[in-house]
Amino acid sequence: MKRLQENRIDQISKYLQASKLDPELLPEILDHLACEAEESLWDGKSFEQIYQDMVKTADAQTLLNLSVDHQNLLAMEKSLNDIVFENRNKSYGAYDLRKGYGQTVQRAVVMGVAFFLLLVMFPQLYAKLIPDPKPNDIAYIVEASPVDIVMEEPPAPPPAKEELETVQKTVKSLTPEVLPDDKVEIEELPPVIEDLSNAQPSTETVDGVENIETIAPPVANVPAAKAEAAGIEPKKEETFTFVEQSPQYAGGNEAMAAFLRKNLKYPRPASQAGIQGKVFVQFTVGSDGKIENAAAVKGIGFGCDEEAVRVVKMMKDWMPGKQAGVPVRVRFTLPIAFQLD
């Protein structure tokens, strides 16, 4: 195959450029025409003749049509942005921003959705990540608890006895300090006032005539009045809370504890429910040493209260409390401990 000389190719190229062929199409058309020309050269035609034929077939109109076709094809690919920015400064930046807008929005949506999902899922993720430490915490607590249980059981019985003793002690120590003042004032003052008016009549039966002389005796009678007052008080059956000598179970605390131990039965409902604790039974020890008005003041239920009251009522031999040597009614509160062994 004969090859076209450089200057011939240049000539064709110049012709195509002069015909305003689209620069993008030029290399391809040039190659095509050159191939045709070479083929013709092979057939023995002169270049001049070939060039004439070429200009005839590839006339300006044909080349223009090619260019227009190509432009139309490109126009279909062109976006709105290309049309808007045609003949404008594309390097300014707005063109790039507009061109990448679709991608930017897509990326933003993906990131936004991902962030939102992460936010919504965060509690679940957190719950999935955190539970590991929890079992360890519980394990430590379990180790510590049995020690507490051992501690609780043994010390429970002693407090019951101690409290019984403390009650008695406090009663004894308090009586001389506080009670005499109250009682002396309340019970002895009225007699003193009455002595001025009523004492005279009461003593009048004996000393009725000696009114004038009795002005001095009433002063002397005051102690006598006291004795009478003390005698009258038990008759009124006034109930004391604190007395000089508190009532006591015949035989002492040891005997009472033994009695309770012997007669107290643990109520079945309480033992089944595992109920423990103290029942405070309040009762009155009469001046004759009998138990009256026994009632549970504070209890633990499950039949323990009733049982405690029942046993307390069973007790008979109490030594009554004494005030100024005279047996009196005393209200007494006895804590009874129910303890499961």
Next chain:
Amino acid sequence: MENNTTSNEYVRGTLKTIVLNLLAEHDRMYGYEITQEVKDRTGGAIALTFGALYPVLHKLEQEGLLLTESVEVDGRLRKYYSLTHRGNETARTKTNDLERFIEAVRLLLAPKNLATE
């Protein structure tokens, strides 16, 4: 020349199929090679002008049926065309369609010829 013009009228509708079919037979071809192939195989009955061929090639390329590669040959840039995977499928269906159409046209033309005779 007369022959060419008449054939050009029919070629316009079938050119796309012809090009696809030729490219399906070859790995890659350039524009002039296609015109020569058509010319040789039809004995010159169908002559493709570059004015008709290149717009079709460019259109097929834009539709994603053809791939192009430029190779420098003898100091000139030569643009080779080859079929994409989708182009292969399209070539097959289009060729089948054209064959069926030609059969139909033949059926249409045959009775007329018989009647006139």
